[in-house]
Amino acid sequence: MYIQSASCISAQASFNKGPLLLKAFSGIKERLPLVEPDYTVLVDPKLIRRMSRIIRMGVATAMAALAEASLTQPDAILLGTAYGCLDDTGLFLKKMVENQEEMLTPTAFIQSTHNTVAAQIALLLKCHAYNNTYVQRTWSFQSALLDACLLLQENPAQRILVGAADECTAYSEAILRRFGMYKAFPPAEGAACFVLGTEKTAGSLAQLQSVDWVAVDPAAGLSAGLASSIEIFGEKPDLIMSDCDDLIVSGITSFNYRRYTGEYPTASGFAVWLAAMLLSGQPVEIEGVNLPRGIQRIWIPVLDLHTAKMALVRLTAC
Amino acid sequence: MNRDELIAQLKRQIIEQLNLQNVTAADIKTDDPLFGEGLGLDSIDALELIVLMQQQYKIKLANAEEGPKVFKSVGTMADYILTHGQ
Amino acid sequence: MASNVHIAGTGVVSAIGMNLAENLLSLAAGRTGIGPIRQLQTVHQTDFPSGEIPLSNAELQQRCGWEDKRPQSRTALLGKLAAMEALSTLPMQRNGSESGGGKPGFRSAFISATSVAGMDLTEDFFPPFLQQASAGRLQQVVNHECGAITHAIAGSLGVNWDYCTTISTACSSAANAIMLGARLIKAGKMDMVLAGGTDALSRFTLNGFNTLMILDHQLCQPFDQQRRGLNLGEGAGYLLLVNDAVKERFGLTSQVRVTGYANANDAHHQTASSPDGAGSFLAMQGALAVSQLQPADIQYINLHGTGTQNNDASESAAIRRLFTNGLPRLSTTKGFTGHTLAACGAIEAAYSVASLERQCLYPGLRITQPVIEEPGVMVNSFEEGVALKNILSNSFGFGGNCSSLIFSLS
Numbered sequence: 072m073y074i075q076s077a078s079c080i081s082a083q084a085s086f087n088k089g090p091l092l093l094k095a096f097s098g099i100k101e102r103l104p105l106v107e108p109d110y111t112v113l114v115d116p117k118l119i120r121r122m123s124r125i126i127r128m129g130v131a132t133a134m135a136a137l138a139e140a141s142l143t144q145p146d147a148i149l150l151g152t153a154y155g156c157l158d159d160t161g162l163f164l165k166k167m168v169e170n171q172e173e174m175l176t177p178t179a180f181i182q183s184t185h186n187t188v189a190a191q192i193a194l195l196l197k198c199h200a201y202n203n204t205y206v207q208r209t210w211s212f213q214s215a216l217l218d219a220c221l222l223l224q225e226n227p228a229q230r231i232l233v234g235a236a237d238e239c240t241a242y243s244e245a246i247l248r249r250f251g252m253y254k255a256f257p258p259a260e261g262a263a264c265f266v267l268g269t270e271k272t273a274g275s276l277a278q279l280q281s282v283d284w285v286a287v288d289p290a291a292g293l294s295a296g297l298a299s300s301i302e303i304f305g306e307k308p309d310l311i312m313s314d315c316d317d318l319i320v321s322g323i324t325s326f327n328y329r330r331y332t333g334e335y336p337t338a339s340g341f342a343v344w345l346a347a348m349l350l351s352g353q354p355v356e357i358e359g360v361n362l363p364r365g366i367q368r369i370w371i372p373v374l375d376l377h378t379a380k381m382a383l384v385r386l387t388a389c
Numbered sequence: 390m391n392r393d394e395l396i397a398q399l400k401r402q403i404i405e406q407l408n409l410q411n412v413t414a415a416d417i418k419t420d421d422p423l424f425g426e427g428l429g430l431d432s433i434d435a436l437e438l439i440v441l442m443q444q445q446y447k448i449k450l451a452n453a454e455e456g457p458k459v460f461k462s463v464g465t466m467a468d469y470i471l472t473h474g475q
Numbered sequence: 476m477a478s479n480v481h482i483a484g485t486g487v488v489s490a491i492g493m494n495l496a497e498n499l500l501s502l503a504a505g506r507t508g509i510g511p512i513r514q515l516q517t518v519h520q521t522d523f524p525s526g527e528i529p530l531s532n533a534e535l536q537q538r539c540g541w542e543d544k545r546p547q548s549r550t551a552l553l554g555k556l557a558a559m560e561a562l563s564t565l566p567m568q569r570n571g572s573e574s575g576g577g578k579p580g581f582r583s584a585f586i587s588a589t590s591v592a593g594m595d596l597t598e599d600f601f602p603p604f605l606q607q608a609s610a611g612r613l614q615q616v617v618n619h620e621c622g623a624i625t626h627a628i629a630g631s632l633g634v635n636w637d638y639c640t641t642i643s644t645a646c647s648s649a650a651n652a653i654m655l656g657a658r659l660i661k662a663g664k665m666d667m668v669l670a671g672g673t674d675a676l677s678r679f680t681l682n683g684f685n686t687l688m689i690l691d692h693q694l695c696q697p698f699d700q701q702r703r704g705l706n707l708g709e710g711a712g713y714l715l716l717v718n719d720a721v722k723e724r725f726g727l728t729s730q731v732r733v734t735g736y737a738n739a740n741d742a743h744h745q746t747a748s749s750p751d752g753a754g755s756f757l758a759m760q761g762a763l764a765v766s767q768l769q770p771a772d773i774q775y776i777n778l779h780g781t782g783t784q785n786n787d788a789s790e791s792a793a794i795r796r797l798f799t800n801g802l803p804r805l806s807t808t809k810g811f812t813g814h815t816l817a818a819c820g821a822i823e824a825a826y827s828v829a830s831l832e833r834q835c836l837y838p839g840l841r842i843t844q845p846v847i848e849e850p851g852v853m854v855n856s857f858e859e860g861v862a863l864k865n866i867l868s869n870s871f872g873f874g875g876n877c878s879s880l881i882f883s884l885s
Contacts, residue, residue, distance in 0.1 A: 117429055120408045148740075154620055155643070163683065164601050172518045172682050174444050176406075177436040180683035181745050181873065184590060185621065185643035190874025193740040199757055202740040202876055203651055206592075207640040208622035214640040221658055245608045246616055284638050377626060378639065432747060436686060453688045 072223055073275040073389065075142075075230065075268050078135035079344040080107060080128045081261040082333050086135070090354040093331045093345075096257060102239055103259040103333040107131075114195070121178060122191070123158040125238035128262035129188035130195065133232055137196075139274065140266035146229035147201040147222050148189050151211030152236050153336030154243065155185035161242040188236055209314070209336045209373050211235060212263075212343075213382035216282045219267050227269040234264035235340030252334060255316075259333020263340035265347070271389055277350035277369075280385035287381050293374045294319050296381055300370075304385070308370040309363050310349070312342045315374060326360045328371075342371045343384060350388040395467045403463070406441045407434050420464045424457070435460060442466075446474040477661040481722045481729035481885070484715030485825045486560030486671075488553050489812045490526035490708055493538070494560050498822075499829055502837040503857045507811050509694055509706050515676045523690045526708025526813025527676055528553070541631060548593040548618055549709070553818075554628040554673035557711035558585075561669060562632060564715065566725060581666040581721055584638040585629045586656050587713075588648030588672030590817040593619040595677040628673075638665065643817065645872030646779070647738070648672050649712060650820030650880055654736035656716045666721050671713030671821030680816065681707060687746060689783045697782035697807045698791070698853065700844040705781040708813025712821030714828070731828045734865070735768065735881030737761025746873050747785050752793030754877035755779075759797050759867060762879040768865055770798045773881070775836060775854075775861075777823045777868040780807025781814050786871065791846050803867070805847060806854035810840030820870035824880055827866040831884050835859045 079085040082103035083093050096103060110119055110127050113134045119127065129150065137145065159182035166175050181187075186204040193202050201222065205214035212235035219233045238260040247253065267279065285303070287296035293313065297320045301307050311318060311325035318325040328345065332338040346369040348355055355362070371384040390398070400414040403423075407430065421427040424435070435456045442448045442459075448470065450456065459469045487494065490508025491501035501508065512520040512527050530538070535552040539559065596615040604611035618627055625641040638659075642651045649672030656670030674680075684690050684707060691704035714733075722729055739761055741754025748754065763770065779790055794802065808826055815822055826837060836858040845853045864884050871877045 116411060120410050121433075153622060164598060164679065165605060167598070167678060167682055168602050168605055172678060174440055175682050175686045176440045177433055177683075177686035178408075180679075180686055181433060183683075184645050184873055186645055186872075186874040186876060187745075189644075190740070190745065190876065193742045193875060194745065197742045199740050199742055199754060201738045202644070202874075203642060203738065204644050205640055206621035206643045207625065208620065210640065211622065217640075218655065221655075221662055221664070224662055225658070242604075246604070246613075249609070249613055250617075378630075378636075431744070433745065436688065439688070440686070 072220065072267055072269055072279040073271050074277045074279055074347050075266040075272045075275050076136045076139035077263065077265045077276055077344045077347045078132040078139065079263040079341055080105060080132055081341050082106060082259050083331060085344065091348060091356065093357045095330045095358045096333055097330065099257045101257060102244060103257050105260060121182065123156055123182060123238065124260065125156055125236050126188050126191055129234060129236040130191055132262045132264035133192045133234060136264040136266050137232060140272065142230055142266055144196060144198055145200060145232040145266065147231045148192050148198060149203050149215040149218050149231065149233040150189040150236065151205045151215035151337055152185060152188065153206060153208050153211050154237055155206060156183050156187050157238050157240045157243050159183040161240050209375060210382045212337045212340045213282050213373060213384060216384065220282060223267065223269055230266055230268040232264060233267055234262060235337035236262035237335045237337045239335060256329045256334040260335050261332060261338065261341055263344045275389050276347040278387045278389055280387055282382060282384045284380050284382055287374060287379055289376050289379050293372060293381065297372060300383060306368065308368045309366045310369045312346065312369065312371050314338065324361065324363050331357065339371055339373050346371060346386045350386060392467055392471065395470060396463055399463050399466055402441060402445060406437050417463060420462050423460055423462055446470050448474045478718035480657040480660050480733040481717050482714050482731045482733065482828050483717045483722060483727040483729045484561040484564035485828055486557035486713045487822050487825045488528065488556045489710035489815060489822055490528055491811050493556065495825060495829065502808065502811060502826065505838060505840065505857065507694065507840055509813050515678065517678050517681060519681055522692060523681065524694055524706050525676060526706060526815065528709055545614055548624055549595045549675035550589055550591050550593065550673050551618065551624050551627045553675055553709065553711040554587065554624065555631050557671065557673065558628055558632055558669060558713045561713040561715045564727060582637045583634060583667040584656065584659060584665045585636045586640055586642065586652040586668055586670040587625040587628060588642045588652040588817045589621050589624055589674055590643055590645055590648060591674045591677050591680055592621040592624045594679045595675050598678050644876040645874055646816055646819060647870040647872040647876040647878040648817035648820060650870035650878035651738055653714055653733065653821060653824055653880055654738060654878060657733040657736055660716055660718045666718050668716045669713055670716055671711065672818040673711035674709055674816040674818045676707060676709040691782060694841060695782035695810060696841045697780040697809055698778065698787050698839055698846045699842045700846055702782045702784065702787060705783050706813040708815040710812060710815040710818050710822055712818050712825050714821060714824055730885055731831050731882050732885050733880065734883040735762035735766030737765060738878045741875030741877055743875060748789035748871060750789060750792065752789040754875050755790050755793035755869065755871055756796055758877040758879040759793065759869065762867065762881045766881045766883065768881065771800055773803045773865050773867045774863045775804040775830065775866045777827045777866065778805055778807040779869040779871045780809055780839065782809065787846055790869065790871065802847065802849060802852045804836055804854050805852055806837060806839035808837055820878065823868050827868045827882050831863050831866055831882055834861055834863055836861050
């Protein structure tokens with residue numbers, strides 16, 4: 072399976088083409104500002120008025136990924152989002168409380184449903200194809216990827232749009248801070264979209280080997296889990312991008328991508344985008360990371376201690 | 390207030406309620422259609438306008454089907470308010 | 476050769492029953508569960524009849540034996556009840572040693588669906604929180620998100636799931652969950668999948684639907700020419716899907732298989748369906764293609780049939796376009812349960828499976844002037860002794876998400 076194109080909006084200048092210099096956001100407490108494109112270039116301004124940030128980001132990266140892959144009608148649209156449309160949800164809740172359930176307006180409610188981003192993309196493209204939204208916390212994007220892999224197994228001729236998006240709002244930030252989040256990395260948001268297919272097109276960036284769920288012994292930790300995965304898969308990655316610090320796995324270079332994205336559940340979408348950039352030979356500098364030469368294989372694990380499993384995305388060069 | 394003042398007020402309220410960025414009151418022609426062509430509003434906007442009528446003018450449209458007639462243009466909205474509201 | 480997808484267990488909880496048997500009795504008796512709201516605190520308690528389950532959260536929590544004694548989201552409680560019932564046909568599932576779950580032999584997945592998730596508690600958190608950012612009890616928002624509810628239910632079932640995920644595509648969610656479950660089994664990735672969905676009534680949804688002016692102030696009359704809108708409902712439904720190997724290994728009785736499924740998008744409008752039901756048509760047509768059946772092979776459709784002007788018109792238009800050589804029998808059960816949102820695809824799948832197993836048809840309620848007027852098409856009363864082989868079930872949601880499932884007698 073090939074990542075035929077990729078697009079990403081984040082706190083880095085990830086949307087534009089060109090050499091990448093990723094800055095580390097250490098010691099920052101406030102929400103990271105997004106580096107956003109001019110959405111009016113990508114979407115009819117009359118429609119943007121109703122779109123919250125997550126919808127704009129999702130739509131923009133989707134349109135960019137499709138354009139880059141020269142694809143007008145994908146055979147499926149899949150999206151992963153942990154929290155969905157938080158801004159509209161908060162807006163509707165606030166009005167509901169303030170107005171005591173009277174005289175509420177429909178736009179915020181309609182926009183608050185989790186499948187709004189995927190639906191909006193379909194609407195803009197007039198795309199009748201398979202359309203799904205996964206909402207499984209930090210595995211939302213991986214769930215969407217798994218469905219994409221299944222679809223390609225069922226029909227290898229397809230070309231699939233798959234992405235991830237999450238936004239951060241004043242309410243969500245305040246609440247999550249109270250839960251102790253954002254101690255290590257600041258609140259943030261972002262979106263990433265990809266076109267996947269079984270054909271190696273001219274612009275293909277990387278190969279998606281698989282997405283798997285692997286049991287991890289919580290006592291032993293992620294490093295041990297990855298070490299045993301190396302045994303299981305019979306291969307060793309050149310680089311590991313995870314959401315954990317201090318990984319020590321057989322001398323493999325690893326870093327925590329949240330240092331460059333800030334904290335949001337589907338930041339692994341950025342990691343897959345970054346992996347695609349690295350594997351396709353784009354010039355990339357990552358502050359604080361000594362990238363090995365000739366990267367051919369990248370692993371992106373997302374650990375969930377609760378269920379003692381990690382979702383592992385394995386990518387290789389084309 | 391008189392009809393002209395009401396029309397001016399309505400235009401500002403519509404822009405705010407529907408979050409019409411980059412549209413000024415001067416851009417909205419009083420007798421141009423609001424839906425379909427003209428401003429190109431849709432059925433979700435119609436529901437928003439129903440709430441606007443209720444909140445700002447205490448007029449309750451019993452069912453959404455009355456909408457197309459009342460909201461044909463800013464002019465028809467103003468006339469409806471003048472005959473039914475405060 | 477891809478395995479069959481057998482339905483080996485079913486669980487349902489809704490306004491018409493706390494388990495499948497109770498639900499089926501109500502359906503056969505024509506007894507609706509829609510009425511005034513009593514449990515949910517809302518100013519609209521008497522404005523909008525709803526299919527509310529007549530138990531408090533505390534009662535539900537006790538009934539499902541939830542280990543954590545702190546208040547849980549109603550969505551999770553309903554989900555656990557239905558999930559437990561669906562799993563109950565599997566022997567020894569409590570200790571996980573025979574039911575698979577990571578052990579060599581059988582791989583199991585839990586695919587759930589929801590739109591409300593923990594919002595029922597979050598909306599109680601919000602009033603004090605809005606006054607002061609440090610106010611509001613955090614316990615009420617710890618499981619706000621969809622994935623958290625799924626994890627809570629998954630963890631409560633005593634099975635070590637190999638894979639767990641949640642789908643949220645409005646009213647087609649649970650149908651999509653069942654579809655994914657079937658595909659995982661056919662692809663040989665999973666041996667057993669518990670798939671379905673759950674949604675509880677909440678002020679957020681009730682008020683949200685009210686802003687769209689599609690709620691009926693009376694008992695709804697779906698597929699009637701005078702219909703005025705929908706009644707909301709709540710509930711949960713799960714199907715236990717197993718492959719040939721698991722069915723044989725545990726000697727499970729299963730008379731029905733999932734044979735067809737499809738997911739299409741209407742791409743017309745955010746909430747309204749296209750007049751000709753393009754998405755609905757493609758979903759039904761796609762499901763037929765997967766099952767390799769012709770329209771004439773379908774004896775009955777469990778309609779999405781919400782009772783809104785828009786859905787019923789659009790759905791019937793799509794059905795007429797597809798079933799050009801004669802309409803199958805039709806009814807919607809939403810007149811009994813209300814519209815259970817993300818759960819409806821699974822609850823109605825359970826009813827469809829039961830219909831096939833029992834060779835019976837469940838009626839639609841309160842139709843005086845049917846949208847579809849041909850005599851003998853709409854099912855108006857409980858019918859037994861009906862020769863049924865294949866049933867189609869529709870679930871169409873906001874965002875143009877249209878899904879259809881086909882169930883067949885083995």
